[in-house]
Amino acid sequence: MRYFVAVAEELHFGRAAQRLAMAQPPLSRAIQQLERRLGVVLLHRTTRAIALTEAGAVLLREARTVLDAVEAAERRTRRAAGGQPGVVLAAKAGASRELLSKLLDAYAAEPGSAAVEVMLCGPGEPESLLRTGRADVALLHRPYDTTAGFDTEDLHTEQQVVVLPKGHPLANRAHLSLVEVNAQADLPLPRWPGRDGSHPDGPGPQVRDHTQLFQLIALGLACAVIPESLRDQLRDDHAIVPVPDAPAVTTVIAWPPHSRSKAVADLVRTATRLQPTPAAAPTPA
Amino acid sequence: MRYFVAVAEELHFGRAAQRLAMAQPPLSRAIQQLERRLGVVLLHRTTRAIALTEAGAVLLREARTVLDAVEAAERRTRRAAGGQPGVVLAAKAGASRELLSKLLDAYAAEPGSAAVEVMLCGPGEPESLLRTGRADVALLHRPYDTTAGFDTEDLHTEQQVVVLPKGHPLANRAHLSLVEVNAQADLPLPRWPGRDGSHPDGPGPQVRDHTQLFQLIALGLACAVIPESLRDQLRDDHAIVPVPDAPAVTTVIAWPPHSRSKAVADLVRTATRLQPTPAAAPTPA
DNA sequence: CGCGACCAATACCCGTGCGGTATCGCCGCC
DNA sequence: GGCGGCGATACCGCACGGGTATTGGTCGCG
Numbered sequence: 001m002r003y004f005v006a007v008a009e010e011l012h013f014g015r016a017a018q019r020l021a022m023a024q025p026p027l028s029r030a031i032q033q034l035e036r037r038l039g040v041v042l043l044h045r046t047t048r049a050i051a052l053t054e055a056g057a058v059l060l061r062e063a064r065t066v067l068d069a070v071e072a073a074e075r076r077t078r079r080a081a082g083g084q085p086g087v088v089l090a091a092k093a094g095a096s097r098e099l100l101s102k103l104l105d106a107y108a109a110e111p112g113s114a115a116v117e118v119m120l121c122g123p124g125e126p127e128s129l130l131r132t133g134r135a136d137v138a139l140l141h142r143p144y145d146t147t148a149g150f151d152t153e154d155l156h157t158e159q160q161v162v163v164l165p166k167g168h169p170l171a172n173r174a175h176l177s178l179v180e181v182n183a184q185a186d187l188p189l190p191r192w193p194g195r196d197g198s199h200p201d202g203p204g205p206q207v208r209d210h211t212q213l214f215q216l217i218a219l220g221l222a223c224a225v226i227p228e229s230l231r232d233q234l235r236d237d238h239a240i241v242p243v244p245d246a247p248a249v250t251t252v253i254a255w256p257p258h259s260r261s262k263a264v265a266d267l268v269r270t271a272t273r274l275q276p277t278p279a280a281a282p283t284p285a
Numbered sequence: 286m287r288y289f290v291a292v293a294e295e296l297h298f299g300r301a302a303q304r305l306a307m308a309q310p311p312l313s314r315a316i317q318q319l320e321r322r323l324g325v326v327l328l329h330r331t332t333r334a335i336a337l338t339e340a341g342a343v344l345l346r347e348a349r350t351v352l353d354a355v356e357a358a359e360r361r362t363r364r365a366a367g368g369q370p371g372v373v374l375a376a377k378a379g380a381s382r383e384l385l386s387k388l389l390d391a392y393a394a395e396p397g398s399a400a401v402e403v404m405l406c407g408p409g410e411p412e413s414l415l416r417t418g419r420a421d422v423a424l425l426h427r428p429y430d431t432t433a434g435f436d437t438e439d440l441h442t443e444q445q446v447v448v449l450p451k452g453h454p455l456a457n458r459a460h461l462s463l464v465e466v467n468a469q470a471d472l473p474l475p476r477w478p479g480r481d482g483s484h485p486d487g488p489g490p491q492v493r494d495h496t497q498l499f500q501l502i503a504l505g506l507a508c509a510v511i512p513e514s515l516r517d518q519l520r521d522d523h524a525i526v527p528v529p530d531a532p533a534v535t536t537v538i539a540w541p542p543h544s545r546s547k548a549v550a551d552l553v554r555t556a557t558r559l560q561p562t563p564a565a566a567p568t569p570a
Numbered sequence: 571c572g573c574g575a576c577c578a579a580t581a582c583c584c585g586t587g588c589g590g591t592a593t594c595g596c597c598g599c600c
Numbered sequence: 601g602g603c604g605g606c607g608a609t610a611c612c613g614c615a616c617g618g619g620t621a622t623t624g625g626t627c628g629c630g
Binding site for chain 4: 022023026027029030046047048
């Protein structure tokens with residue numbers, strides 16, 4: 001499975017073999033064996049390049065979850081034996097700052113609370129940390145993060161705003177629409193790295209964190225649509241305008257299914273009690 | 286991992302080896318290697334019997350999900366290559382009968398709908414079918430089924446009722462509480478098989494499906510607490526009484542996370558549009 | 571149009587590791 | 601105290617995974 005994922009990602013036996021620290025021929029054979037075992041063609045080979053078949057794409061997705069599950073199994077087992085009952089909480093650096101500190105305070109005040117180690121990380125990372133067992137619980141943000149495969153509780157929903165350089169012509173508008181924001185060719189939206197660490201193509205600067213982003217905006221090189229709770233991290237050289245038709249962002253607390261940890265359960269309970277989940281009810285048309 | 290699950294379930298190397306169709310010594314060594322690789326003691330050995338350590342219990346749970354994921358990967362890949370885009374829907378036999386037929390009719394009327402193969406199965410089964418990729422989508426019933434690890438949409442919530450033999454002294458009551466039901470020593474609750482196929486210990490007859498159950502009740506040998514929508518399957522030799530304090534049962538449609546199948550997505554959309562989800566809002570205290 | 575470069579597949583070889591058989595050591599039970 | 605059950609150890613053989621050398625087919629370039 002590791003082999004197949006490597007080949008499917010590189011689409012090149014030689015490079016995949018290099019990544020796996022092995023020679024190319026055994027890798028070729030291993031994939032052939034896999035195909036024979038499954039009775040399925042996984043790769044279209046054109047001697048010059050290879051491409052995934054439809055079945056291959058399915059297996060790539062499934063194999064990734066298998067490998068994540070294996071990694072999580074090892075890690076969780078080791079940690080269960082370690083004895084220390086601490087809990088690891090992952091959250092995107094900068095996001096939901098106030099909620100996070102409230103949660104930590106409230107949980108620490110609980111009787112019998114365990115030590116909480118907070119991992120602050122880049123966008124998209126908490127998800128994979130949770131999936132591979134490096135974190136026990138995470139704060140995610142729909143619809144940016146995909147919560148598929150986790151148990152979640154909604155904590156907070158908020159509208160998004162666009163951040164503009166101070167003094168921009170649009171900065172005085174009462175609100176903007178998404179199409180208006182996208183139409184600003186002089187202020188492109190930034191490109192965040194994908195889960196593989198590479199940036200998508202397109203206009204706009206590459207950014208890795210909010211500090212970079214806000215600096216670029218202040219310099220008049222970009223704009224960005226962000227949840228409104230991030231406004232307290234802006235300097236006074238920014239302006240914000242609500243974008244009512246941007247999707248609302250929901251902060252959720254997520255944990256792996258089948259988690260039997262008391263600490264995680266307590267943490268989740270504390271989080272849900274923290275706020276009466278304002279605006280949680282979906283507004284019907 | 287297969288080895289460890291077998292040993293952990295049997296708690297006996299000999300039987301586990303037999304189940305794995307191998308000899309006992311290699312199995313012992315394999316588990317020892319696993320323990321060394323992880324640097325963790327998984328089993329407490331007392332030469333006479335073995336018991337899981339806490340870490341072992343964690344690994345057992347994790348290993349099961351890994352094995353399920355592997356099985357699902359194989360099956361889904363094979364099916365993706367098979368070409369036929371049909372979708373497999375799993376549901377407990379008898380439960381949500383009306384909802385199921387409505388769903389199938391509505392989906393068949395959709396443009397571009399695929400063939401739906403319905404698997405009717407015993408209690409608890411749909412969950413594992415979904416987890417191992419034998420089914421693409423399932424109807425589950427909280428809180429009986431655990432929906433952990435799946436994406437779900439609530440379809441319907443209903444109260445539960447107790448089914449009594451016709452003419453039973455309690456049959457004329459307007460409602461009963463759970464403690465009153467449990468206190469009926471002459472009418473014990475039945476024992477359903479667990480996910481391993483074995484029945485828990487206790488009083489009460491062993492049952493495998495609703496037909497058995499209803500017959501036993503009619504004979505005055507048991508009673509049962511069931512969702513009220515099952516009442517239309519009862520014969521007239523039964524009586525039902527609402528049990529307001531029994532947990533409400535929610536029928537949900539569940540599918541594996543990361544499912545990219547159009548047919549599954551359509552089916553889910555059809556299901557959610559089927560009914561305006563009556564009584565979906567939780568009633569706050 | 572032919573030569574060279576690139577890339578996956580094949581041929582062949584070797585070492586490790588997994589599984590099997592035989593046996594031991596330990597404990598509980600009659 | 602002897603026997604039986606169970607897990608661990610010792611030793612052996614083979615099969616499979618991985619390495620090196622080479623082939624075969626296809627594209628690009630002169």
